[in-house]
Amino acid sequence: MTTNSLTTSQGAGRAGDKVFSGAAMAAGCLILAVLFGVALFLVVQAIPALAAPPADIQGGHGFFAYIAPIVVGTLIAAVIALVIATPVAIGVALFISHYAPRRLASGLGYVVDLLAAIPSVVYGAWGAAFLAKEISPAYDWLANNLGWIPIFQGPASATGKTILTAGIVLSVMVLPIITSLSREIFLQTPKLHEEAALALGATRWEMIRMAVLPFGRPGIVSAIMLGLGRALGETMAVALVLSSGVLTASLIQSGNQTIAAEIALNFPEASGLKVNTLIAAGLVLFVITLGVNMIARWIITKHKEFSGAN
Amino acid sequence: MTATVVRKRSALTKGQLPKFAPYIVLAVAVIVGAAILALIGFNAFGWGVVSAALFTIGLVAWSGAVEGARKAKDKLATCLIVGSFLIALLPLVSVIWTVLVNGIPGLVTPGFLGTSMNGVTGAFDNKAVEEGGKVLGGIYHALLGTLQITLLATVISVPVGLLTAIYLVEYGNDRPLARAITFFVDVMTGIPSIVAGLFAAAFFFAVVGPGTKTGAVAAVALSVLMIPVVVRSSEEMLKIVPNELREASYALGVRKWRTITKVVIPTAISGIASGVTLAIARVIGETAPILVTAGFATTINNNVFGGWMASLPTFIYTQILNPTSPSNPGPSDQRAWGAALVLIILVMLLNLGARLIARLFAPKTGR
Numbered sequence: 001m002t003t004n005s006l007t008t009s010q011g012a013g014r015a016g017d018k019v020f021s022g023a024a025m026a027a028g029c030l031i032l033a034v035l036f037g038v039a040l041f042l043v044v045q046a047i048p049a050l051a052a053p054p055a056d057i058q059g060g061h062g063f064f065a066y067i068a069p070i071v072v073g074t075l076i077a078a079v080i081a082l083v084i085a086t087p088v089a090i091g092v093a094l095f096i097s098h099y100a101p102r103r104l105a106s107g108l109g110y111v112v113d114l115l116a117a118i119p120s121v122v123y124g125a126w127g128a129a130f131l132a133k134e135i136s137p138a139y140d141w142l143a144n145n146l147g148w149i150p151i152f153q154g155p156a157s158a159t160g161k162t163i164l165t166a167g168i169v170l171s172v173m174v175l176p177i178i179t180s181l182s183r184e185i186f187l188q189t190p191k192l193h194e195e196a197a198l199a200l201g202a203t204r205w206e207m208i209r210m211a212v213l214p215f216g217r218p219g220i221v222s223a224i225m226l227g228l229g230r231a232l233g234e235t236m237a238v239a240l241v242l243s244s245g246v247l248t249a250s251l252i253q254s255g256n257q258t259i260a261a262e263i264a265l266n267f268p269e270a271s272g273l274k275v276n277t278l279i280a281a282g283l284v285l286f287v288i289t290l291g292v293n294m295i296a297r298w299i300i301t302k303h304k305e306f307s308g309a310n
Numbered sequence: 311m312t313a314t315v316v317r318k319r320s321a322l323t324k325g326q327l328p329k330f331a332p333y334i335v336l337a338v339a340v341i342v343g344a345a346i347l348a349l350i351g352f353n354a355f356g357w358g359v360v361s362a363a364l365f366t367i368g369l370v371a372w373s374g375a376v377e378g379a380r381k382a383k384d385k386l387a388t389c390l391i392v393g394s395f396l397i398a399l400l401p402l403v404s405v406i407w408t409v410l411v412n413g414i415p416g417l418v419t420p421g422f423l424g425t426s427m428n429g430v431t432g433a434f435d436n437k438a439v440e441e442g443g444k445v446l447g448g449i450y451h452a453l454l455g456t457l458q459i460t461l462l463a464t465v466i467s468v469p470v471g472l473l474t475a476i477y478l479v480e481y482g483n484d485r486p487l488a489r490a491i492t493f494f495v496d497v498m499t500g501i502p503s504i505v506a507g508l509f510a511a512a513f514f515f516a517v518v519g520p521g522t523k524t525g526a527v528a529a530v531a532l533s534v535l536m537i538p539v540v541v542r543s544s545e546e547m548l549k550i551v552p553n554e555l556r557e558a559s560y561a562l563g564v565r566k567w568r569t570i571t572k573v574v575i576p577t578a579i580s581g582i583a584s585g586v587t588l589a590i591a592r593v594i595g596e597t598a599p600i601l602v603t604a605g606f607a608t609t610i611n612n613n614v615f616g617g618w619m620a621s622l623p624t625f626i627y628t629q630i631l632n633p634t635s636p637s638n639p640g641p642s643d644q645r646a647w648g649a650a651l652v653l654i655i656l657v658m659l660l661n662l663g664a665r666l667i668a669r670l671f672a673p674k675t676g677r
Contacts, residue, residue, distance in 0.1 A: 038501070
């Protein structure tokens with residue numbers, strides 16, 4: 001910004017400019033400070049748990065023996081959610097961007113967004129009261145017929161409150177995230193590429209495979225990463241649905257636990273060192289999701305220049 | 311001009327399925343599906359799944375025989391993509407149906423919206439189940455708590471979020487600070503809600519004293535979740551304000567801050583308002599952060615800054631997980647589902663409101 005006699009003036013207006021731009025900048029810095037503060041306060045409150053003698057931590061073998069199984073449980077639940085949600089979400093995104101009648105498309109997009117609007121505690125209640133009950137016969141079938149695979153080892157949980165049910169509920173919750181991001185990317189595919197493919201005689205599916213999907217690949221990857229971030233940190237679906245326990249390989253028995261659910265279930269009644277242990281667990285979750293999200297955002301910004309987005 | 315349509319297959323359309331092919335296959339699939347289900351025990355869900363599978367197999371096989379492998383693959387992809395959309399609708403319909411069926415008995419109980427859980431003990435629930443009386447207790451305290459916490463969170467988040475968006479759009483100019491803020495706001499949208507709650511708890515434990523749990527702590531936790539949403543949506547809205555408007559204002563000698571407050575923000579206000587409404591809709595249903603910051607309460611608490619406070623999501627959670635009467639969880643379930651219905655109605659109204667605001671107060675583009 002150049003300064004000359006026309007733009008320099010005196011009086012209240014100038015002070016107003018200073019105050020306003022200062023306030024705007026301060027608000028921006030406050031956000032950075034908050035994010036820094038999140039990390040700082042979690043670390044400060046977590047240190048007593050990390051420094052405590054191993055026998056004082058729940059389980060009696062130190063913090064890492066306590067956190068390791070629930071980190072694995074968190075990953076299991078998130079992977080189940082992504083394995084189910086990703087193909088469906090990409091299908092839905094393609095349906096809205098390339099298959100649905102043009103006039104219906106935005107309305108259908110809104111319907112999928114409604115899935116994101118439903119509060120997580122309602123999903124949890126639904127999973128516990130409806131889905132778990134309806135799905136337990138399927139678990140019996142899996143245990144009887146595919147029981148030789150470790151992840152389907154019987155006996156199946158009679159209530160259906162297993163990590164697989166929790167993963168299915170999580171997949172419903174990450175579905176709208178992956179869908180809406182992939183849809184944006186698919187809609188940005190250059191029209192000329194699509195038309196060129198069709199003009200060469202490609203069927204609609206061949207056009208999508210040759211023009212839309214290669215163009216959208218980085219977008220899809222980052223959408224999946226963002227979905228992963230959400231699935232890792234989701235609390236209520238797991239806390240209400242899963243009947244938790246020790247780390248188990250079988251997905252259809254009760255057992256396993258995730259970090260977020262462990263915190264939610266224990267924090268309200270916790271006191272003393274237990275509070276610090278749970279905050280340390282939160283710190284671990286924070287670091288994991290931060291890493292996942294930063295990779296996702298990095299992929300998006302790396303490809304932004306080429307995508308014609310913004 | 312009168313065109314006479316000659317119903318004759320030209321050489322160009324040879325080797326194609328007739329237009330009505332999908333309908334025939336669908337009809338056959340539905341009938342065969344019903345027959346198969348009748349043999350192994352009928353249920354509507356299974357019927358739908360079997361029919362859809364039969365339809366896909368039938369259409370793809372027929373297409374493969376008549377039109378060749380490429381067209382068949384195209385048909386298969388279409389079936390799978392439409393199918394995935396229908397699969398995505400299943401949980402939505404199922405959730406809404408479950409909440410409606412289970413929630414209406416609770417909601418229509420007299421006094422459900424107007425009373426708190428103060429003094430409602432397991433003995434009353436046992437009596438209601440055994441003697442068939444009215445289920446006592448309601449969600450007034452939770453509703454009040456949710457409104458207070460959300461209001462305070464909004465009061466914190468909107469100024470910070472809006473000012474940050476203004477900084478990014480009007481003052482940022484792609485400076486390192488602006489880029490850092492953009493990046494970290496994006497990262498912040500991914501903070502798990504429970505971590506936001508733990509942060510607020512840890513912050514107040516360190517500053518005020520261990521065990522501090524009030525509505526205000528919960529509001530701070532919700533703000534951490536809400537600010538990035540407000541920043542992103544306001545930023546998008548400020549960006550689409552045409553530069554001509556700013557330049558016209560500068561040309562009249564108006565200072566930058568007056569231009570922003572008098573020209574830019576009024577132009578974008580509908581989008582900003584609808585973004586804020588959506589952000590409220592997002593945080594009003596958050597459970598985990600309130601669970602670790604505001605505690606549980608069964609009584610009405612009008613003070614956000616003192617004492618434990620109930621909220622709708624935590625009310626649902628505790629009623630399901632720790633029923634008031636452990637031997638008879640029925641009344642607690644009924645209250646929980648009633649509260650879930652109220653919560654969903656609130657969220658849907660906010661979403662609808664956001665769309666209405668965006669449409670009704672949209673700036674006149676003059677084009």
